[in-house]
Amino acid sequence: MDNIEIKIISSDNWRDALALSVYDEQQKFVASVHPPAAIALAKAYIRPGGKMVEPYGIYNQKKMVGFFNLHYTPGSEEDYWLFHFFIDKRFQRNGWGSKALNELILYIKQNNPSSKRLRLTVHPENEAGRLFYLKFGFSEDNILTFDEPAFSISI
Structure with a gap:
């Protein structure tokens, strides 16, 4: 069964x-640290820039297969960011990344109905990631955020 929950x-x-x-x-x-969720969990406590930072597990059949952080300003239309999004190496190449993004967008729409856009950055050397997000429907914003190209999708 390929159902994904966050x-x-x-x-x-x-x-x-x-x-x-x-x-x-x-x-x-x-x-920049291992395990990758460690810094993401720290950010949820620290709340850089005063934003809400919520860490999520990506589940398939009650097993955590991935992770991400959602950074946002409550009530904002444009300030929703996806960081530290990954599928564990044991579970990659099953289509769960796309399914998790779909679930995340549904979650944002349900819980933050004023939101209009989801943003993220992609490491400049991550060509597979760049192609993944473009195929999903993200577009390049032609700006750098944290020295990485920013992408966004209307939600």
């Missing part, structure tokens, strides 16, 4: 998030 990271599942990883050559595309 669930907020809590005291019940944070250790599962820390157990996730990517291939060594993908690490720099997700986070």
Whole structure:
């Protein structure tokens, strides 16, 4: 069964998030530390820039297979950012990244109905990631954010 669910990271599942990883050559595309969820979970506590930062696990059949952070300003139409999005190396190439993005967009629409756009950045060397997001429907914004090209999609 290929159903994907997203669930907020809590005291019940944070250790599962820390157990996730990517291939060594993908690490720099997700986070500068290992495991990649560690910095993302820290950001949820620190809240850089005063934004809301919510960490989520991506689940298939009750097993966490991926992770992401959603950064946003509550009530904003444009300030919704996806960071540290990845599927664990054991579960890649199953289409779960696209399904997780679809679930995330539905979640934002339901919980933040004023939102109109989801944004993200892609590491300049991550050609596979760039092509993935373009195929999904994101467009290049032709600006750099945190020294990485920014992409966005209308939601």
